[in-house]
Structure formats: structure tokens, C-alpha cells
Amino acid sequence: MNHDPITDSHALLNSTDASLTPTRRLALQTALGMGYAAAAMPLVAQTAVQTSSEGLTTGRVEIDVSGFKVPAYRSAPAGKSNLPVVLVISEIFGVHEYIADVTRRLAKEGYLAIAPEMFVRQGDPSQYKEIAKLQAEIITKVPDAQVMADLDATVKWAAQNGGNTNKLAITGFCWGGRITWLYAEHNPKVKAGVAWYGRLEGQSNAITPKHPIELAASLKAPVLGLYGGADTGIPVTSVNNMKEALAQAASKGNSAAKASEFVLYPDAPHAFHADYRASFRAAPAADGWSRAVAWLKQYV
Secondary structure, eight states: OOOOOHHHHHHHHEEEEOOOOHHHHHHHHHHHTTTTOGGSSOOOGOOOOOOOTTEEEEEEEEETTTEEEEEEEEEEEOOOSSSSEEEOOOTOOOOOOHHHHHHHHHHHTTOOOEETTTTTOOOOOHHHSOOHHHHHHGGGGHHHHHHHHHHHHHHHHHHHEEEEEEEEEEEEEHHHHHHHHHHHHHOTEEEEEEEEEOOOOOOOOOSOOOOOHGGGGGGSSSSSEETTTTTTSSSSHHHHHHHHHHHHHHHHOOOHHHHHEEEEETOOOOTTTTTTTTTOHHHHHHHHHHHHHHHHHHOO
């Protein structure tokens, strides 16, 4: 039977969460992948991919992190266990429909794919209309240490719910692309990462003490970096700096750094895979996705 993921999500929310406060309900709607974040508007609806949930188990779950419940959207082949696991890390807009659809795409490839809502403690990004305000009031207040702990808990949940975390990978977009590099250094269980236009350099502070370029020497899993040559926020010089850092780490015996690769799409802007936004570029997005799937199958 073919299910509509948004309709199914509404039914799940309405049937199981009637007692939620309005604020909590909004946060869970975001985690359920219902609709798109306001700050990501306007939508380019004619290009948005809609992956069927037929043959999949999809929807909201909760990850226990020391007593705090982190909502997540997960997709997996129905009725199967011992599945390789892919963590899916969102853009700054949270786990809205685009990210939920990415988990369904990965589930169609045979993975248990799970996207935890990394911003739930700081607020609900789906309600922000201005990116600058969203960045200032939520994103800049999310500590890397909190994110790493939440992902560790997500891996534990996956191991208890049909996933084989000896076959663990991570992929992320924009903000999540940076986190992909960080987690590939943080958790030795990770076998591969795919970072879509994630920031590589930046200022260090208590919230973000280190950036990918500073962690190249201790990378524990090979990362495929998919970046746009026309990205105004992540210049090609930054990509080249990261390549050099990886080369230096490789020369000192780091096999993960040596195996890591970059693909630079010369005319692609930031967020070229985001098929619901004007930044979407069909050819780089399709090529990047093919490379990402091949990368996961090679290492996981």
C-alpha cells in the first residue's frame, strides 16, 4: 500500500500527541518532516522530490539522551533488521520535509536512515522567517559537544531498533555537512561520511571549539566532500585548505584522510542539492547523489 508521508505524519501526531503544548507540537511537526521551514522559502515546488514510503517503515521516533527526548525522523526497509545505518544531519532549517525525504531515499537503498532534530533544546527553526535571526537565536547556541552526544545516543537507538552500527555512516547538508566531518573524527565506529557543502574553517569558541580543518589529522573515517565552486559562503580556497590538511594528515599515516575525496562542481552554488529551493541544480545534485550512494556502498 502506498502511503503519503505528510498525511501519515499528521495522523501520527494527531493520534498520539493530543496533549502536547503548542510549542512542543510545532517542534515535533518539524521532526516529523511535515512541510518546510519558513526561512527556506520561497519553495520551488516543481522540482521538489517526493519519495514514496511504500515498502518502508517511516515516521517519528524519540531518542533518549540522558532523560531528554530528542525527536527524530527515521526510514527503513519494512520488516528488515541488521541494517546498515546512516545518520542524516539537517541544514539550519531542521528536520523538515526535504530531510525526511532524504531518509526515505536512503531507506530505498537498504539503509536505516535517521535524522535527529539537533536544535530542539534551543528552539524550533521551522518558525523563523529570517535566516539571520535563526542563526543568531538558535544555531549559534548549539554546542558541538551537545550534537556529538545526541548523535552517540542516536547510534545507540539504531543498534536497538534494527540497525547494525558496525556498519555506520553519516551524511549532512550545510550545517550538517560540517557536523559530518566532526562526527567522522569523533566516533571510531563511523565507516564513512558524505559532507554536502559543510563549512570547513571558522572561528573557535566554547560552542564550536574546533572545525574540520583542525581535525583532519585525527579523522577516523573517509569523507566524501561535495562542494559548489560558486558557493559564496564556502570559497574554493577553503576547500583547497582542507585538501592540504588532509594531504598532510595522510603523509603522517592517517588512512581516513588519505581516502577522503572532494568533488567540486564549478558552477554550483551553496545548497545545490536542496531540491525545494532556488539554489537547486539538477545535474550536480544527481551526480552528487550517485557518488554519495556509491561511497556508502564502498565503505559501509
